[in-house]
Amino acid sequence: MAEVIEMPRLSDTMTEGVVARWLKKVGDTVKPGDLLAEIETDKATMEFEAPVGGTLLYIGVEEGKPVPIGTVIAIIGKPNEDITGLVAGDKAAAPAPTPTQNASEPTSAPPPVTAATLASPAGEKAFEPERLKASPLARAMAREAGIDLRQITGTGEGGRIIRRDVEAALQEKAEKPTPSVSVPTAAYTDKPLSQMRKTIARRLTGSMQEAPHFYLTVSICMDKAAQWREQLNSLSDTKISFNDFVIKACAHALRKHPFLNASWTGEAIRLHHEIHIGFAVAVEEGLIVPVIRHADRKGLAEIAQETRLLAEKARERKLTPEAYSGSTFSISNLGMFGIEEFTAVINPPEAAILAVGAIQPTPVAKGDEVVIEKRMKVTLSCDHRVVDGATGAQFLQTLKTLLEEPARLLL
Numbered sequence: 290m291a292e293v294i295e296m297p298r299l300s301d302t303m304t305e306g307v308v309a310r311w312l313k314k315v316g317d318t319v320k321p322g323d324l325l326a327e328i329e330t331d332k333a334t335m336e337f338e339a340p341v342g343g344t345l346l347y348i349g350v351e352e353g354k355p356v357p358i359g360t361v362i363a364i365i366g367k368p369n370e371d372i373t374g375l376v377a378g379d380k381a382a383a384p385a386p387t388p389t390q391n392a393s394e395p396t397s398a399p400p401p402v403t404a405a406t407l408a409s410p411a412g413e414k415a416f417e418p419e420r421l422k423a424s425p426l427a428r429a430m431a432r433e434a435g436i437d438l439r440q441i442t443g444t445g446e447g448g449r450i451i452r453r454d455v456e457a458a459l460q461e462k463a464e465k466p467t468p469s470v471s472v473p474t475a476a477y478t479d480k481p482l483s484q485m486r487k488t489i490a491r492r493l494t495g496s497m498q499e500a501p502h503f504y505l506t507v508s509i510c511m512d513k514a515a516q517w518r519e520q521l522n523s524l525s526d527t528k529i530s531f532n533d534f535v536i537k538a539c540a541h542a543l544r545k546h547p548f549l550n551a552s553w554t555g556e557a558i559r560l561h562h563e564i565h566i567g568f569a570v571a572v573e574e575g576l577i578v579p580v581i582r583h584a585d586r587k588g589l590a591e592i593a594q595e596t597r598l599l600a601e602k603a604r605e606r607k608l609t610p611e612a613y614s615g616s617t618f619s620i621s622n623l624g625m626f627g628i629e630e631f632t633a634v635i636n637p638p639e640a641a642i643l644a645v646g647a648i649q650p651t652p653v654a655k656g657d658e659v660v661i662e663k664r665m666k667v668t669l670s671c672d673h674r675v676v677d678g679a680t681g682a683q684f685l686q687t688l689k690t691l692l693e694e695p696a697r698l699l700l
Contacts, residue, residue: 291366292341293375296350298358299330300610302488305355308362309334309425317345319365326362329425331488332577332613334606344368347376353428355484423450426574429481430455436462446605452573483574493634500553501673504632507685509692511648511663517695525590531665532568532622533593535645537698538691540564540584543618546684550617552638553674567616567636568596570603577603578636580616589698620645630666640675641684644668665692 296306307329313319325339347364350356364372421438423431427450431438434455441458443450459478482490514534522528543550543564552559564585567578579599581592602608618640621633624647633644644667651664667688671681691697 291346291364291370291372291375292343293361294325294340294363294365296356296358296360296362297328297337299328299335300332301614302332302492303330303358303484305357305484305487306330307355307425307484308350308352309428310352311348313339313345315345315348319343319345329484331484332610333608334425339365341365344370346370346372353425353432421450422448424452424573426452426481426483427455429483431458433479433481434459485572485575485577489575492637496635496637500635500637502632502635502670503673503678503681504668504670505678505681505685506630506666506668507689508651509665509667509689510653511665511692514692514695515648515663521589527590527593529589529593530596531624531648532620532645533589533596534692534695534698535620535622535643535667536566536568536581536584536592536596537587537589538688538695539566539618539620539643540587541691541698542684542687544585545687546680548676548680549641549671549684551640551675552617553640553672554638558640558675561617563617565615565617567613567619569619569621569633570600572604572606577608577613578616578619579603579608579613582615618642624648624665630668632668633670635670635672640672641681642670643688644670 299306309327309329311326312324313326319325319339320342321339323339323342324336325345326337327334328337343365344367345363346366349361349363356362361375364375366372422443422445423438424445428438430436430452431441431450436455436458438450441450441454442448443454445451445454511531514531518529518531518534543566547560548558550561550564552561563583565580565582566584567580569576569578579596579602581587581595581599584592587595599608599612602612616636616639619633619636619642621642622645623631624645627647629649630646631644633642635642646666646668648663648665650661652659653662653664667685669681669685671678
């Protein structure tokens, strides 16, 4: 009996998905575990395996089109099996007779839907997958602009066509001479929303509407941390960043201040026994927050190795759901972009997030003298339902002490 394949839920925040690319076509034989399609979720593009074996009899969604969780995307069964009933259940009812048709006249029954009919030239044209390597965003942009991807040379990994390639093609098209006839042109370009951007908009809008944010900022001297970092990096192949120091120091401070490692449930304040720190990574379509689990139990070198690996996988959209879920506290660092100070939106259901700015040479009064110190400003965004001002301030004082005296991180 034919098996209906539905759009799966591949992350805890996923409400709809996009088939970025079909890896099989109607009529192909598939085995359990064969790669059937690439599915774009709100966090990553993941390979989807066929849950059963047989012949791919039906493809129900086009590449690049968002569909809700549970939508029938394919049917697998025996060769030439009649799947008319299953397909009819997936599509809208047939239209009523037209006024020119006599309703009393018998109508001919539609032929059974089989792999043979779906694999006909017409059906194949509708669902033939594009074999070009292109990101889901690039495909969507090209489709909206009416650009043939086959005319674009990809500059991404392995010749993959990415956003900048489509933008370059649009720019080249705009620069070409146009006929002297005046033709109205659009004054804007609408870029389709990716699944990731939709989720970012939904979750962060909800966060600002539901969680009463307040913000606390402190300036931290990073001179000793810079000395430690230089010494450690000279002794090891694993290069430690300032962000790794911040993650390690936050993990220690959270152990001392549990109300920052907490969540609002609506009925209670949930104090988490484990410390899992998320760190924001910018990717092509937005940002994603991989998680360092049990961060308080890991050394600087181990944290450094893990952040590099997770960040690389995040940029390649290869993170598993387990790698970006379950954080209890988050860090957003824009210091590498030269941002001195900013505020971040809390990642629900967490109670706080730390925004980290750039390390800047800053004149500081020391008695009767003015000295130059390496200073870094951090801003803590707190959910006032969980964290009070004094609690947040105490956390920042502990964090400041740990980063200004990094030897304490070894205790």
